[in-house]
Every structure is written in structure tokens, then in C-alpha cells.
Amino acid sequence: MPVALIALALGGFGIGLTEFGIMGLLPEVAADFAVSIPTAGYLISGYALAVAVGAILLTAAVTRLPRKTVLVWLMVLFIAGNLLSAIAPHYAVMMIGRILAALTHGAFFGIGSVVAAALVPPNRKAAAVAIMFTGLTSANVLGVPLGTFLGQALGWRATFWAITIIGIIALIGIRQLVPGTAGRDTAAADLGAELGALKRPQVWWTLAITILGYGGMFGAFTYIAPLVTEVSGFATATVPWLLLIFGIGLFAGNLVGGKAADRHLDGTMLAALIALTAILVGFTFVAGHRIPTIIAIALLGGFGFATVPPLQTRVMKYGGDAPTMASAINIAAFNVGNALGAWLGGLTIAAGLGYTSPLWVGAILAAISIGLLAAAIATKPKEALASADQVPTPVT
Numbered sequence: 001m002p003v004a005l006i007a008l009a010l011g012g013f014g015i016g017l018t019e020f021g022i023m024g025l026l027p028e029v030a031a032d033f034a035v036s037i038p039t040a041g042y043l044i045s046g047y048a049l050a051v052a053v054g055a056i057l058l059t060a061a062v063t064r065l066p067r068k069t070v071l072v073w074l075m076v077l078f079i080a081g082n083l084l085s086a087i088a089p090h091y092a093v094m095m096i097g098r099i100l101a102a103l104t105h106g107a108f109f110g111i112g113s114v115v116a117a118a119l120v121p122p123n124r125k126a127a128a129v130a131i132m133f134t135g136l137t138s139a140n141v142l143g144v145p146l147g148t149f150l151g152q153a154l155g156w157r158a159t160f161w162a163i164t165i166i167g168i169i170a171l172i173g174i175r176q177l178v179p180g181t182a183g184r185d186t187a188a189a190d191l192g193a194e195l196g197a198l199k200r201p202q203v204w205w206t207l208a209i210t211i212l213g214y215g216g217m218f219g220a221f222t223y224i225a226p227l228v229t230e231v232s233g234f235a236t237a238t239v240p241w242l243l244l245i246f247g248i249g250l251f252a253g254n255l256v257g258g259k260a261a262d263r264h265l266d267g268t269m270l271a272a273l274i275a276l277t278a279i280l281v282g283f284t285f286v287a288g289h290r291i292p293t294i295i296a297i298a299l300l301g302g303f304g305f306a307t308v309p310p311l312q313t314r315v316m317k318y319g320g321d322a323p324t325m326a327s328a329i330n331i332a333a334f335n336v337g338n339a340l341g342a343w344l345g346g347l348t349i350a351a352g353l354g355y356t357s358p359l360w361v362g363a364i365l366a367a368i369s370i371g372l373l374a375a376a377i378a379t380k381p382k383e384a385l386a387s388a389d390q391v392p393t394p395v396t
Contacts (some may be wrong), residue, residue: 012133
């Protein structure tokens with residue numbers, strides 16, 4: 001494994017901690033800025049929107065620059081955003097810091113995916129992408145609980161100081177370990193060529209699958225806390241441990257999905273989406289029982305995130321000579337899916353359908369994504385059918 005992948009994963013860890021770490025600190029942040037918890041929650045939704053915008057606009061602005069240089073400056077912006085959050089005297093300043101940090105998210109994972117794939121042989125592309133995303137899953141498994149503990153013990157600002165330090169270490173690692181030649185050839189592609197990837201139907205199929213498949217998982221996960229406390233009967237104090245189990249599932253699913261996708265790309269996606277749909281449906285019937293609920297939570301995380309490496313690899317594959325923009329837009333699609341799933345799940349709860357209703361919403365979205373994948377496979381270009389499930393070497 002190239003050591004440069006560790007540097008990319010560390011950057012992903014810091015970004016994941018920035019995105020999710022604040023969830024456990026909303027009461028402290030709200031109290032410090034004298035705002036309501038829902039208002040403090042806008043620091044999360046504002047981050048998500050900035051991710052989607054930054055993934056497209058920031059990537060478009062740097063298409064002609066060497067990818068290593070771009071990654072270095074993205075980490076500088078990330079550090080600045082978290083430093084501003086750590087010292088923010090007012091809520092508005094905190095929001096600005098969150099937005100600055102979020103702008104790097106989509107571009108970092110989009111460009112980083114292409115760089116990671118360029119560091120390994122053709123038969124390990126998806127696995128390399130999975131290793132980079134291990135930073136994001138590790139943030140869920142370890143970073144969020146530790147960040148919450150640190151913030152509760154030393155004040156919420158301590159968490160953002162810690163993230164700033166992680167960003168500095170990642171910056172040094174990327175600067176020293178990522179080869180300057182990584183993705184050098186495609187870094188010269190102009191914006192027109194990068195946007196040309198969006199003329200490819202398979203790219204759009206993949207984006208739609210990302211939104212609905214990942215949105216199905218995240219829509220269910222968003223309301224997992226009230227589900228396990230109100231339906232399953234768990235005490236509130238056990239929620240962090242259940243989230244840890246979910247995070248372990250994410251971590252395992254990410255690695256297994258990446259390795260499997262290198263052998264059978266579309267087959268891995270199809271199997272993961274079918275399993276995810278079945279788990280979401282099954283979860284609705286066992287949510288009133290504790291042990292089955294724990295198992296369902298682990299499987300939800302595992303199969304939900306097993307789709308991420310193949311989805312990211314697939315969009316780069318069909319991005320052709322200009323995979324960077326397609327890769328970054330797919331990161332935006334993940335966040336659109338997050339927002340869509342959470343919104344639809346919230347609508348069903350507000351309609352009085354109960355806390356298991358987001359599971360049904362997730363199952364429906366995931367089931368639709370299976371149909372989209374089947375249609376995508378059926379409409380592949382004829383020349384691609386012979387190697388439909390092999391991951392070719394991106395043009396690097």
C-alpha cells in the first residue's frame with residue numbers, strides 16, 4: 001500500500017470529523033452562542049450545502065492545476081476554516097468557518113479519489129479509493145465519539161482545535177508523501193474537457209444511483225436515535241454505543257466493498273443495494289427487539305457504505321479522459337442523497353407514520369436505485385460490455 005494513501009486518509013479523517021463531530025456538541029455550541037439548538041443545527045445543514053457547491057465550483061476552478069498542488073491548498077483552506085471555527089466570537093463567524101471547511105470536502109474527496117487510483121495498479125483502483133475513504137469512516141467510528149468527549153470535557157472549541165491540528169499533520173503528509181506526478185497528465189485537462197464527462201449517460205446513471213442508494217441509507221440513519229429509544233427501548237445513554245456499532249459497520253463495508261469492486265464492479269454494487277434494501281425492510285419488523293436491532297444497525301452501516309467505493313470508481317471509469325469533475329460531482333451527489341433521505345424521512349415522521357417510517361422511505365429509495373443500476377447496465381456502450389465489471393486504469 002503506498003504510504004501516500006495514509007496521508008489522504010488522514011485528510012479524510014479530519015474532514016469527516018469536521019462534518020460529523022459537531023453533532024454531539026450542538027447543545028454546547030447553542031449555549032455558547034445563545035441560539036436555539038435548531039439554529040445551531042444550521043451549522044450542519046449549511047456545511048452540507050457548501051459541500052455540494054464546493055464540489056462543483058471549486059473543482060471547476062482548479063481543473064488545470066496539478067492535483068497534488070490542489071490537495072495541498074485544499075488542506076490549507078480546511079485548516080483556515082476550522083481555525084476560524086475554533087476562535088469564532090459569534091455564530092455568524094462560526095458559520096463562515098464551517099462553510100470554508102466544507103468547500104474543501106467535495107473537491108478533496110473528488111480529486112483525492114483520482115489521485116488514490118493513480119497510485120496503484122489497475123486491479124486495485126477501488127481498493128485504493130476505499131483506503132482513502134477509510135479516513136471518513138474512521139471519523140465515524142472513533143473520531144466523533146472522541147471529539148464529543150473532548151468537547152464535553154474541555155469545551156466544544158477544543159474539538160475544533162484538535163481538528164485544526166489534524167489538518168496540519170495531513171497537510172504535511174500530503175506535501176511530503178504524495179508524488180508530484182500523481183495525476184499529472186489529466187491535471188492539464190481544461191474545464192470544457194472535464195465538463196464533457198457530463199455528456200456521458202453512464203455518469204448520470206451513476207449520479208442518480210448515488211443519490212437514491214446512499215440517500216436511502218442516510219435517510220434511515222438520520223433518525224436512528226429516536227428509533228432505538230422510542231421503538232427499540234434502548235436508554236438514551238446507549239445511543240453513542242449503537243452509533244459506534246454503526247460506524248464499525250461503515251468501516252468494514254467500505255473496505256470489503258472496495259476489494260470486491262475491483263473484481264466485479266457492477267456486481268458488487270448490485271449485491272450491496274439489494275442487501276441494503278432487504279435490511280431496511282427487515283429492520284422495520286425487528287425494530288421492537290433489541291438484539292435484532294443491534295444486528296440491523298451494523299448491517300445497515302456495512303452494506304450502506306459498501307456501495308461507496310464502487311460508486312466512486314464507476315463514475316471515474318465512465319468519466320473517461322476527464323474523471324475529476326465527475327468524481328467531485330459524485331461527492332456532491334452523496335450529500336444531495338443525505339439531504340433527500342433525511343427530508344423525506346422527516347416528512348413521514350411529521351405525518352404521524354412513526355419512527356420506523358424512515359426505514360420504509362430508505363427501502364423505497366434503495367429499491368429504485370437497484371432499478372436504475374439495472375437500466376445503467378443494460379444501456380452500457382457496446383464496447384464496454386466485454387469488460388463491464390473490470391475497472392480500467394484511469395488516464396493519469
